[in-house]
Amino acid sequence: MSTHRTQTGGRIDRTRKVSFRFDGRTYTGQVGDTLASALLANGVHLTARSFKYHRPRGILAAGSEEPNALVAVWRDAARYTPNLRATQVEIYEGLQAGSQNRWPALGFDIGRINDALSRFFPAGFYYKTFMWPRRAWKSLYEPMIRRAAGIGIAPTLPDPDRYAQRYAHCEVLIVGAGPAGIAAALAAAKGGGRVLLCDEQSELGGSLLSETRAQIDGQSAAQWLAQALAELAANPRVTLLSRTTAFGYFPHNLVGLVQRVSEHRETALPGQIRERLWQVRAQQVVLATGAIERPLVFPGNDRPGVMLADAARTYLNRYGVRAGTRAVLVTADDTAYQSALELAAAGVAIAAIVDVRDQPGAQQLAAAHSAGIEIFAAGTVLGTRGALRLRAARIGQRDATGAVHFRRSVVCDLLLMSGGFTPSVHLFSQSRGKLEWSEELQAFVPGAAAEATRCAGACRGVFGLSRVLEDGAALFAAQHYEVSEDGPTPGAGWLGTLPQPVDADVGKAFVDFQHDVSLKDILLATREGFHSIEHIKRFTTTGMATDQGKTSNLNALAIAAQRLQKPPVEVGLTTFRMPFTPTTFGSFAGASRGELFDPVRRTPTHEWAEARGAVFEPVSLWMRARYFPQEGEDMHLCVKRECLAVRSACGLFDASTLGKIEIVGPDAAEFLNRLYVNNWSNLAVGRCRYGILCRDDGFIYDDGVIARLAPDRFHVTTTTGGAARVLAMMEDYRQTEWTDLAVWLTSTTEQWAVIAVQGPRARRVVETVVQGADLSAAALPHMALTRGYVSCEDAPQIPAMVFRVSFTGELGFEINVPAGYGRAVWDQVFEAGQAHGIVPYGTETMHVLRAEKGYIIVGQDTDGTVTPDDAGLAWAIGKTKPDFVGKRSLQRPSMNDAIRKQLVGLFCLSCTAPLEEGAQIVDSRGQSVPMKLIGHVTSSYDSAVLGKPIALALIAGGRARIGQRLFVPMPGGEIEVEVTSPVFYDEKGVRLNG
Amino acid sequence: MAETSLYMRMLPPMSRWILQGGADALSAAARAWPAGLSSEACRARGQGELHALWLGPEEFLLLAPPDHEPRALREALAGMPHSLVDVSHRQVAFEVCGPDCALLLSAACPLDLDAAHFPVGMCTRTVFGKADIVLWRTRADAFHVEVWRSFLPYCTELLAEQVQN
């Protein structure tokens, strides 16, 4: 064991060694160590290079507030996590970690030149320096900044780990399992409600984990803690979560937690997830998040070896590590004396205590004197020495006039500092609770809560172990705790920079270690005219990003306030953003990746299509067969074959994904009258009609065939993608506008499998399958429906609705059977069709066939700005209806302007391949940019039956241009096209009759 | 897709209807349907194999064995404005069971499934991940889940994922 490790004490397991690698070197630690404590035990302080100036940095803190020691930890190339705080990484056998932001090595870093040139890189430098010459931005400045920007490197391989999520509900959620949180949990649990207690550390206990002197109710802190946790663990209504960070406080008492399940293990257990995201809805939230010790601002306060006093005490008491051999303490607070005295007792030489205050606490003074420690009251630190590690501190003192004089340079390898304690109000502030300025503490404390939130202990400015315990308990039931050796409680501490001689260079007096923001930068910001802390934050980057100003916010605020001669409250505090500490994307994704990213909806014939080698395409959440290639066919050849088969014999198509809504009630027809543009009163039972649905702005929203099943019952079909939104729109009108109508809506999309049989031989195929129905042209004309049944082995009478409808222009039928029988009936139809040359076809062929007929697809040929008339569908509008959704808008003059874009067809005159969908159209050759664009291509295909490409397009005044020649400018040159009717094939519609 | 396991099993086919209507029709239906219709929100009523699940103030899901014909119900509703639509094939049902059933569902269902807040007999439409479901607690340790048929693989795979966890 190294000389830095104590012989006894601490919560590490001294019997189990762990070897790990940091920056390529192998070290040994103990089970229970963090990476930070293990490195310190090996005498390693240098763990990082700073963000902007690449200055050597060490370990400042012992918890999640660590701003410097950001490391990468990896298991393999895909399991690589940047920007972890070494203070939170638990070591395991074989752990591999490395420093960041350095090249080629931590000890010798080229980027360090930025430090020497730092006067050229002041705050906001990139807003100014890189503006000129303009040309250089793209080629020089941007790549350079990109290389330099950011901390750490993101892995490029997919994350192989698994993540889980859980919704949880409880009566009381307690964040922070220090003395306040545990006392609150003990008291809350007695109420019988569900209590969830979480803490970001590997062990619950907070400050109790490094408390070695105080006795609670006659027990050592460790004994008391063990007993309290055992009591809580035994209660089935209590959930204890360690390694769990409350990262965000969302409205209505929803708190996001991330639980690190297996990150600390050498290897995850089989099937074990890496992390679990909890969304906890709590009736009450108790924040017991503690306080963070404040650094002091003085030149060279960032050198490796400079550490928060309480952190050094934690390393000693919890991890058995002496963070140095010879220390100087600089403090503005009585509590830090305790750290110095405990370190001294553990064998660390305390070379001096520099107390910034004129009057240090008498008790502390006496204790330090009796330990033989020299004390500088009204002291200050003027600077530090050392390259990669602190070697000496330059101590100064104020005289009676306030002037600062150099006193002595003291050799030390550890400089402890304490500027007092800042209550950790991040989550309280996230919850939109109001913060109040405490004069006594010189810090913000929680004020009026916005949620059912209560705070306990140090996070609301209550210090001292007995007071903290009682504060936690009192939220539920007052309880007295007998604590010996309560210790001093922190006071106002010190804000802003330590006193310096007037001509001191404060460029290296750091306020925000993580973002390399120095005192000088904040002063510059105020000189530049930034007077609000929100602006100063953005100009200097203080308190930004992953750190959220945990150690820096108050010093930055105080410096700005002093310079602006305003009280701190007037300069304001920046908003605390979530997450409290960085949170993985994996935990947010949870199971929603790969196959489970979204539900994949499959039709009843999916497996059949798959077995035949169909190529699928996603259509909203559905997976639909796009085409059915045969040996050697590409999509083009396949679609051509499928198209010709439908036009010449018959095709089989799965239309089950069409949205279906059953509209029932005495007012069903009236309901449809008010909604759709068409007239429904005169639709006879057993007949169908093509319907168009507009929004009240007059633009097409959806379309589909609607059948009247009974006087009071309609079967409405919608587009595949529109099913849910059309039903929602209908419910909106039904429930909120037309409450006078007796009508109800039920989605039947998945009740029915829809098997479309289309082509001149379709009737002969359907006749052999559907029984008990007359499918003759006389009995079942186009746009009519009938009922029959289909017999299968397992089901003798499957009820079937047969619609005679066509989306191809051919004689067509759509057989609707209950979805569970869809596959069986499909098989029968396919079998029956063999004698008639039946060919299964997919959505691609369906698109070509409908385009040949000029049938629109809502969302492809319309875009939310197309009226029925624009689409050539004005004939569908019920002219005599007093009103329908969209009617009033269609009467606006601009809706009837002759230059509106109208749907037309295009033939290609100078190309053999289809036009690009989305291509723009102009009316003359050789236009220079910007061209006058008069429309665009909406659909474009190779038409097998016509033997040439066709396209649909929306063109300004399109119908009046039929016969004209227009141009499609493309990168390879202009393509000449001729405007035609959108109906390319069988304009009279005779083929519908077979 | 695991069809049966310690934590979930597919439920056999059923006849299903969505019944909607005004107050008169629903009270007539309540008299004609063996176990009646719950007037309390989010509650199921059942007798034998016939169940009625409250889905909304004017909407019930009726469950019955396959090929059950609700003749009495139709007769009671004749002449009253209402809607009765067969959705037997629209959705399928599975059961999540065992002592951890609520915990399993909590991976993707945002409701408080503690027995005090979601007691036996409670039913509601809600979400399970990105799927819309009807969740009905049939026993202290079992939930009946109704889901549109194309969402079944998603639901069962999501559940299987949670079981692993």
Next chain:
Amino acid sequence: MLLIDCPYCGNRPEIEFTYGGQAHIARPTQPADYDDHQWTEFLYLRDNQRGLRAERWRHSHGCGRFFNALRDTTTDRFHGTYKVGEPRP
């Protein structure tokens, strides 16, 4: 995620709901009587107040009902929910 008190089902998480815009804008029963200006106002113009706002929600993954809610846009706090057709409290 907000907690929304559905007037039929009680408190439910926001994920079960769909937002429906400003409440109490009835569609004119006789749109033909509206001139273009009035119609445009009905169709497109909505308040964007800071503070208490009456708005529509639908418990789309629950009972399916539309209802109205009073929400403070600055705090996200609901001051009540009520059924369609009931007056704003």
